[in-house]
Amino acid sequence: MGEAWLCPACGAIQPLPDAPDAPGAIDDFACLGFPRHLQLDERLLAERFHERSRLVHPDFFQTKSERERALSLEVSARVNRAYRTLRDPIERMGALIRLETGQREIAAKAPADLVEEIFELQELRERAREQPGDPQLRERLKMEQGALRQRLAELDKELQQLSARWDRAVDGGGADKPALIAAMRDRLSGRQYLINTIDDITITLEGRSDAKDRRH
């Protein structure tokens, strides 16, 4: 794949079909020569990245034509972006979901029971904010936060299992691919909600006031 960026006859760098819906478009996975797998070996990932970065690095094109210089910048930026995305398992999953669904938004609707629970936690935070000296409220908040962290850990384990199942589906044909993607979207939405609420509770426990719009 990496070789395809250089013309086999003259070694000149070739443009990358980068528009996401262009025929033969290069996605983050293909960009670094991986199938759309979710369990990627970190060392191999770094190796491929360095290999490909060297191949198209602008330093090697300084004496080449203006077109090749521009292309090496463009392709290098693309390779960097792919590596940044694939390096983080959650970002990687997000990229996969975007590719498979063709939608930019990853978040699904949050499940109703989770939303209700979070609403109650926010009310608890409000009470704790209004009575900062109340030790019982603080204790409850800490307990709830611990429970959320526990759930986050369980969710991450579930995501790992889903990743393994996805990779098997890719290798053996796409039988239950859409169902797996839907499950991942669902878990990722819940995950983001848990993380935001854990952070919110930390803010209250530290006696800070909410920074409005920090997440927007």
Added chain:
Amino acid sequence: MAYSEKVIDHYNNPRNVGSLDKNDPGVGTGIVGAPECGDVMKLQIRVDEGVIVDAKFKTFGCGSAIASSSLATEWLKGRTVNEAMQIKNTDIVNELHLPPVKIHCSVLAEDAIKAALEDYRKKHGEQAGTREPAAMERKH
């Protein structure tokens, strides 16, 4: 990012903050949330003879989310259940001059309205949008 004057007004003087008894058969409750930003919104309506006579909300979120739900409660009062179904997030966007990055706040408010209406209709054994509740109620 600058908020419009209307958003700031609703944020500083939110209308109809509070809650209604969610077990009351005349009350519909909608709790919705946006995972990306962590906002949660509760919106409740009290229906009498098919007309929304009271609406309350409580929102944990940014100024636009608070303003959107505050405005929604103002608009809900006095409308019939079916009229309330017609409220669109774009109406809220236009009224509050929400910028593109805040449109999801208005979507959340519309979802909350729909969820509250749905909850009320469930309590009365109907599917949303299938019957005219004003007429239904009056027969009792």
